[in-house]
Amino acid sequence: MSTIESPPTDVTTGLTAAQVAERVAAGRTNDVPARASRTVGEIVRANVFTRFNAIVGVLFAIILVIGPIQDGLFGFVIIINTGIGIFQELRAKRTLERLAIVGEARPRVRRDGTTAELTPSGVVLDDVIELGPGDKIVVDGIVLAADGLEVDESLLTGESDPVHKQVGDQVLSGSFVAAGGGAQQATKVGREAYAAKLAEEASKFTLVNSELRSGIDKILKIITYLLVPAAALIIWSQFRTVGNDLPEALRGMVAALVPMVPEGLVLLTSIAFAVGVIRLGKRNCLVQELPAIEGLARVDTVCADKTGTLTENGMRLSRVAALGGHAEQDARVALGALGVSDKRPNASLVAIAEACPSPAWTVSATQPFSSARKWSGASFGDRGNWVLGAPDVLLPEGSPDAVEAERIGSEGLRVLLLGSCTGQVDDPAGPGAIDPVALVVLEQKVRPEAAGTLAYFAEQDVDVKVISGDNALSVGAVASSLGLTGAHAPIDARELPETDKELLADEVSGGTVFGRVTPAQKRAMVGALQSRGRTVAMTGDGVNDVLALKDADIGVAMGSGSPATRAVAQIVLLDDSFATLPHVVAEGRRVIGNIERVANLFLTKTVYSVLLAIAIGAIGVPFPFLPRHLTLIGSLTIGIPAFFLALAPNTERARTGFVKRVLRLAAPSGIIAGVGTVVTYLIVRTDPGATEIQQKTAAVLTLYLIATGVLAVVARPFAMWKVALILASLAAFAYALLTPLPFGRDFWQLDAGDTRTMLVGLAVAVVGIVLVEIANLVITRRLARATPEH
Template sequence: MSTAQEPLAALRTEPDVRTGLSAAQVAERVAAGETNDVPARAGRTVGQIVRANVFTRFNAIVGVLFAIILVIGPIQDGLFGFVIIINTGIGIVQELRAKRTLERLAIVGEARSRVRRDGAVAELSPSAVVLDDVIELGPGDKIVVDGVVLAADGLEVDESLLTGESDPVHKQIGDPVLSGSFVSAGTGAQQATKVGREAYAAKLAEEASRFTLVDSELRSGINKILKIITYLLVPAAALIIYSQFRTVGSDLDDALRGMVAALVPMVPEGLVLLTSIAFAVGVIRLGKRQCLVQELPAIEGLARVDTVCADKTGTLTENGMRLARVQPLGEHEEEGVRAVLGALGVADPRPNASLAAVSDGCPSPGWPLTGTAPFSSARKWGGASFDGHGHWVLGAPDVLADGTPEAAEAERIGAEGLRVLLLGRSDLAVDSPQAPGRVTPAALVVLEQKVRPEAAGTLRYFAEQDVEVKVISGDNAVSVGAVAASLDLPRARTPVDARELPADREALAGELEGATVFGRVTPAQKRDMVGALQSRGHTVAMTGDGVNDVLALKDADIGVAMGSGSPATRAVAQIVLLDNSFATLPHVVAEGRRVIGNIERVANLFLTKTVYSVLLAIAIGGIGVPFPFLPRHLTLIGSLTIGIPAFFLALAPNTERARSGFVRRVLRLAAPSGVVAGLGTIVTYLLVRGAASATPIQQSTAAVVTLYLIALWVLVVVARPFTWWKTVLVLASAASFAHALFSPIVFGRQFWELDPGHGPTMLIALIVALAGAALVELSAFVVDRRLAAGRS
């Protein structure tokens, strides 16, 4: 705190715990800079986006080459330089659009805090919290600032995201709480003692909501290729300069022009650009479906997902529930049972969905409380003790009364797809360390859950796409199996009780491979299940909405949270479904596959160009003949066979699941295709140089025709399977090249310095091109056979 602010802080008044800070006290702290000023999002600023797209290694390389052409001319040979402006502009615009989309959606899905101010409770964004604010805490709430507990009613805090310890910590008045943890059970209040960057885990929330363009196999593979190319540029440039001086004399301009023509196509800067555009467009498309992507690499992860672990409640079924009936047991009467349920309903100030449904159906008798035990997903029960009315618990029948006829009856009812809770009377106070003690069953409480109308179609989509769905729930296994079976999930009629699962990871993985529905799963088991599936090589997506899902969401390859879920789940998930619709998930997976599949497709084009460019530079330099192309020639070929087609192919539909080994797979086609294109061009050029009647321009034209036709056939191979728009794309490329080759009007052969008038050289060019196309086709056939064999 600055010196000027110290007198203000000394005069600061302390808050009233019951009413919270007043408006004047809030203003004091804001003026003193005591605000929670950690940025909610860690995305790049506009200035950083502009600098990152302008000052790149590739813009520097191509910019230097463009500057050389501006000096020596003619300007037609510098057309590649304008690609820098276009590419940079597109990159900036797309990333700014993605930034705006992410920020707008992040506000909707932001975890908000319930803060007491002026005697009222207001929901505020974390950045609006100030020092000494009194913040109310309830199940699922994310703790956004460090503080001390002011009130606690069965308050349990999960600090696993900070410490790695999965057991919740019981908190009492005066205990510290840390930002980055979350409330797993109970209610209470805290006073903010450290805010902003002084908080213990201030960076955790920032990291949880950061989107980035790094740390993905796709981008690391591309960067690896580009690094190798960068190292090749300097020796290739030296070789070309030496070769051109040796063949065209001491004309420095011609030598530099040949060097530029050889080096420009070696740099696949468009591949980096299209990767960024594809990611950004993916974010925007998903944003329109109310899907917040908190990390861009999550799109790539989704493309590789082969297993989806889904909770039943909130995913297959709606969050809300309705009290269907109360079934008294023994000597208990329904009227008395409903009174107990009504008392339990108001005992918890932040009830879960089940208790809220019970409370809606049973009025409170107004009994005085003597103790509470908030519901915990780990122990599967909650309860309250009442003065003069005993100790009552409500929870899972097979936990509170395992092995009894009442538990068997509950399982029978649960087999119909209903949720069943047991109300029982305990011989111990519910806040006793030995609770629940001996429980006497009093009633079965039957709740109805509505199956989401889109759930069946979503499960069918995953089955068609070879993605296995595992339903992992804390509810009774038979009940969960009944719901899943109604949606035609395979093997749902043989659900597994998670209490019978082995603890050993290898044995657990074997059980998971053989079943699809699991009930009575604890939060720790959900996490173990994700790890066991990953140990078998599966890429796992986990969906959830409750605090019991946080650990599994954090460990899954892709965590998907519902927008209405707890703030803790939204904080750790890479993807948030703001519309709470399970039906959005297929679109998310499809978008990931589209992005990654198309990037791999266009990478074949760019790397084919890189391979033939390197080969041409080395071969022409070694043979000692003039470089056959002007820079404008390679600009024409690259634009028509790679640049323009790649932009459309990168945004096309693609449903194939991505697999690891991106670099190896791309080079299988790009390397042989590039070698064929390079060798074919060299053979054509050497053959036509022997034709004394052909001018140097006609000789270059023959080389241009051969290289274009072979590169066009690579485009044909990559574009398969054909649709009408892909056919139009290839035909438009051929028509544009024909215009440049034959037409005398604007952007015709004079502009490109082409002359197809020498018949024998054109015939040689066509024959070599046909042979090259046949070899590319053969190479593609071999690659397809190998890939098919690898999938089988």
């Protein structure tokens, strides 16, 4: 590593272009890979080299050797499905990586005396980085300048209280600025930085911690254990029944084993998630963790901040109401001085600065705004000490000025108090006695899409709780104007119990609108809801929302919000539109609900395949199907319908217990289908006038019709396209069974010429379909009784 010249001593200029080039050449860059997804090679390997592709590949190779090729059609289906899986994930990869670039934190770096926004990877060793409220610290460093700088290190240490930083103190990557501002010098970059490994792992495109995926893996593991004994039994059985005809015995084994593997279930799960990511990407929604789609499908409570969620971030100064004999013009002068005293002003100060020109007062001390304090201020030497903040925090309770501020706030306006104080604003003992000077009234614009979004959640039985740091009456007025049920009775969070968690859970569960909520309270309220079995999504855009976003089941950040909120959230709404959230919830429900639907189909096939292998092996008769027969049945009742069902609309809220619910329907349906097929085959084998192929055709008819009955149950509630899908399946089967045309009965080796065997197959199938309907009815009623109402 080449020698690096000493870092700059002038904080205001930063590195020169030559110094930057020298560090880049030496490899002293912030080169942590921030992958949004797997590489192309990893995607191909993950989709091709799977345990189940290996099993099916071996069976396909056996058919290629012994023939005919029609019995190996299942192999081509696997090739096509794998190709689709690779294509869809590559498409999702490109979407995620494009969106991740848009949503990443962009540090402000000083170089050659100017400040520019860079990507995190553009930072080099010794760079001077400006820090402001909400900024994510992307590299380790030391503080070069501090102006009321407070850094929240909760994401690293778990401690929620911000840490005051002075010049020379260390700051760590992964933390963020809670209040104040300053500058840092980068001392550790790239993989040397404290949070580099955590950041790299957190940005991966992954399916971990997904109940859906873990449930499917559990099912597949059980199936794997069943394959070996089933294969041994069926091989022994086939050799015993067909003698030394090795090709026929192997065909029977392949026919028995292939349908046991629900290979399409994993594929369709990946496709459904990938399509969900792409659809949400088109709505400017960045899914940072794939399980977030599944998590939102389970959400029954949304906690929303008012500012930036129900209302737009921008504000306008409505009026300045002077108090206590003070002149409005004097108040506006002081407001103009405060408006330019903060280098990184919040939305309120921006609106004030736009309306009140600066008098060019000299600042002697500042106190940046903090969500915990709920006020900010500045000292101007002989011009006095001035504070600006929440009236109900700075004024005595019940005072005439506090009552007036509350009255104005009840109209849905934001009200701040301008006051002069006796002490310096940065005095640890506090600003001292406050003389009220004026009430500053700000107007907030309600987001036009907010009312429709709240109405959607009400229709979907999702509770919305507005949790804000603003005055409770003001928040309640805004929420009431949007038609939110329960908004007429807002709750002041300062009256909530602090130590009694049960009582807090009661209050939060029963309330709808909460004002004057501190960051710690937001976090506690999320925990209280979770303690009552709620699945909570938290939306927010400010630093004060970070802890709650982190603890919520699903964190949703606004794209224009602070980098800290975007860093901890699973979902980022890049266009800041609250109206996108219903689409995210709907996408999650569509994905999870449909995967559960198709899982019923795949596992029904697995159950009847295992039962057939065991029963036929134990009875000691030839296997009733050729591999092509089961390819035909599987394609028409599972493969093709499942693809359409997996992408269909679905608004049912996802629930826990995926594996149990799926097996409740799949197990009895599979047993009915398997037993019905064996009964048909054993009956028709007693008919001396029927050929072997006619006997197998009767078994094919029974299994197909019962499987179609299961498809009809899973596809409910019916829509025209679902009815058309089932009718198309029946028509395709009739074509394969009855016509001598290409890809007809000769191709599939079916013969429906024996009336008696066909009637037996039809009669058993009708009984089987009735039993499937009865089983579904009983299971549905039990599930309805077992589902708790929240």
